[in-house]
Amino acid sequence: MPAETAYTELIRRSKELGLIHSCSAVLGWDHQTYMPPQGGTLRGEQLAFLASLAHQKLTDPQVGEWLATVEASDLVQDAESDAAANIRELRRAYNRATKIPPALVEELARVTTEAQQVWEHAKKTNDYPSFQPLLQRVIELKREEADAVGYQEHRYNALLEEYEPGTTVAELQALFATLTRELAAWVQKIVAAPRQPHTGILTREFPIDRQKVFAESAAAALGFNFAAGRLDTTAHPFCSGFGPGDCRITTRYNPRFFNEAFFGVLHETGHAMYEQGLPTEQFGTPLGAACSFGIHESQSRLWENQVGRSRAFWEHFFPRLQQTFPMALADVSQSDFYFAINAVQPSFIRVEADEVTYNLHIALRFELELALLSGDLSTGDLPGAWKERFQALFGLIVPDDARGCLQDIHWSFGGIGYFPTYTLGNLYAAQLMAAAKRDCPSLDDDFRRGEFGPLRQWLKTAIYRHGQRYQAGELCRRATGFPLSPQPFLAYLTEKFGPLYGVC
């Protein structure tokens, strides 16, 4: 078979897989938003059917033959070509899917389904011992998965590859070493700072219907295209890009806490604009898909924090916010509000963490899951290790496992290797924003006028349009001129929190 034909067949198959995944995405969205309580069993069967169909179509031996034919041809000689990028990513997906034995896939599905149920109950009842045997089993299976996939240096690299291809334990360890040292110092300084924000203004009454209108108007102003997407309500907010023309985001409203829905919507809007900005004509192929979990998270964090927690952003939005919530905010100044939404406060829960402490939560998890996977840490010793390291990093004593090692769902679904992508997202976001401001010096002025088109345009050029043409590190280098570094993020913290708290 000529290489051109093999490539055409591969692209056709890839697009078919894209359609199957997009069907699953619709079913998954409905599951979280509108599905009635008794619909769960059928939905599980539907999703399992589609997952199995996709797995069959990906692991089809013909796919392996097509890949080999194209890889041996001229088509991929130019590493910059469309074909080279598509083949690189299809090969990666094919290898993962074919190397993991079906029995292991099934066992992982079975165990993680049970583990999630047990975890949910264990978290509610602060009962780590009930979860431990399942976590133990998940880790054993993830070791088997890593061994099946193959890796260099560290088993964890095989798992990391699922979320952040091209990134290694060694790189992450270097990043986290710097971050941990610098952030722990920041926490100490800020906790001791004489100036502290009045965060009570954020826990006044914020009627939900008004929050909804305000959040939607902000999402639209940033650039979320509501003709090609929706905002709905769920218990656990998410963004799901079905494909061209349809991207759904969700949030949850707390009538007595402003931050939860609003910054959640900005976060999901960042994810969504990336999905909405991917090249439509490449849908279903790697060139039409988001680069990595870390880059995806960089987009949500950039709009949530770099933009949405900036002074310039609120110069535009605060007068509108005051009009929307006169009861809560009539007596609040813009600078007090700005300080409050940027409050830094060491706390036990990752998802509630501020910009300074957030990455310390991730550093802790990365360190522990690495030790769990290698066997240096046993699941029996996890709660103790968590408490010990938490105290060292945050200076706080963890009161119970529910607010400790049981707080996150990730390990129960087998998402070992997932957490670091949150920190990568924060670092990429800061580095991208610094580069965008370098390239477009008027961005802050734009924000003050409620104008976000120039930043979006910069991101489209730097990130969105490339899909998976480059791996994350290379994409960052091309977009910013430099490989990923913690320095832009640390410089951002210094510039922002130094003056706010009167520390340096």
Added chain:
Amino acid sequence: MPAETAYTELIRRSKELGLIHSCSAVLGWDHQTYMPPQGGTLRGEQLAFLASLAHQKLTDPQVGEWLATVEASDLVQDAESDAAANIRELRRAYNRATKIPPALVEELARVTTEAQQVWEHAKKTNDYPSFQPLLQRVIELKREEADAVGYQEHRYNALLEEYEPGTTVAELQALFATLTRELAAWVQKIVAAPRQPHTGILTREFPIDRQKVFAESAAAALGFNFAAGRLDTTAHPFCSGFGPGDCRITTRYNPRFFNEAFFGVLHETGHAMYEQGLPTEQFGTPLGAACSFGIHESQSRLWENQVGRSRAFWEHFFPRLQQTFPMALADVSQSDFYFAINAVQPSFIRVEADEVTYNLHIALRFELELALLSGDLSTGDLPGAWKERFQALFGLIVPDDARGCLQDIHWSFGGIGYFPTYTLGNLYAAQLMAAAKRDCPSLDDDFRRGEFGPLRQWLKTAIYRHGQRYQAGELCRRATGFPLSPQPFLAYLTEKFGPLYGVC
């Protein structure tokens, strides 16, 4: 291969097809309810992919071999057995799917997609000539379809078989001959009757939020299980049973017309309770699927009209309705309300028709589509033929084609043979209700107390639990003791409308 193995494989394949269809149903529901405007292209591709997958899996030559193996075995000797019913219906589906050439399927899809778009515009602009060439093409293709499927006596029988297997043109002609004669006489009597209802009370202000609450409470009282379903809003109301545990209904609210949403919800609730009552364990096989379009419609009509427009029903609900809409109904008596919701008024639009005139609308369409298919009527002559027959049946002059032969979507999507199932539904509904009342003499008393469980239980036993075990005619005979007849329906009209209008 042993027949048992072949049968097991067939059932497995059938269940797989059931899952694919249920995925399509979720996507279709979302399309009508929440999909953003730009999501249409992707949704079309997703649905086309699933339809093509289902077609492949159904027309797989193995299915033909399995069928032949089972059909030649003892498994189907007992015509009453599960296997006999499943094989009968799988054979029918397989034959239809394999006999129609793929090129014809594609051409039908292409032409009907275009025809629906053109029809929508033609209806808006009252422009039949723009639609005529497409209708012409649809009819030609439906002739080809009928010829490919094969038939006895009349081509139309091949199309009918898609909606109402086992029913024939000859039977329908006999039914409609009686109905047309009797109903036309009823119309004349009622139009001339001295007593007439005050229908203006139904077009007062009915706030939408209150309509929603009231309709939901009525649907729940009838027996719609909201833990296994939802009610949403759409432009074109429908019921979609995804499968066990999940059935969605929709309606549309008119703030100045009570009937539209309320009776629409009762109608869809009737469809939905059938879906919710099908045997869960048979999901995906013929024994777990609704019997026919006519029987499905009988369930909606039974709850909408036989129950929802009965005096006993409103003895329970009217006081609650008055409380819900005090502004609109404080000065209205229960008997005036009851008369108003049972107003008979010849009109041009089928979907707005009352119980007496509705089947005349269907008689007209059946007669004309039969003539179109046979070639006795040309598409060019359709508007004239419509007007002529309409005047003969209703005594009204059709003012334009938008209120004439352009009003329904059915012909544009190729649904020739669909209309008669509406009348079959009305007739089955009356015959079933008469039998239910014979078997449970206290039903009217139950309704007066807002108690609908006994009727639901009767329907579960008579209809729901059988799935497609029997064809519609046989199901009716077993449920009621008699073959389908127009007499129960005509007796119902006499008993209800005679006293109401003071005619006989």
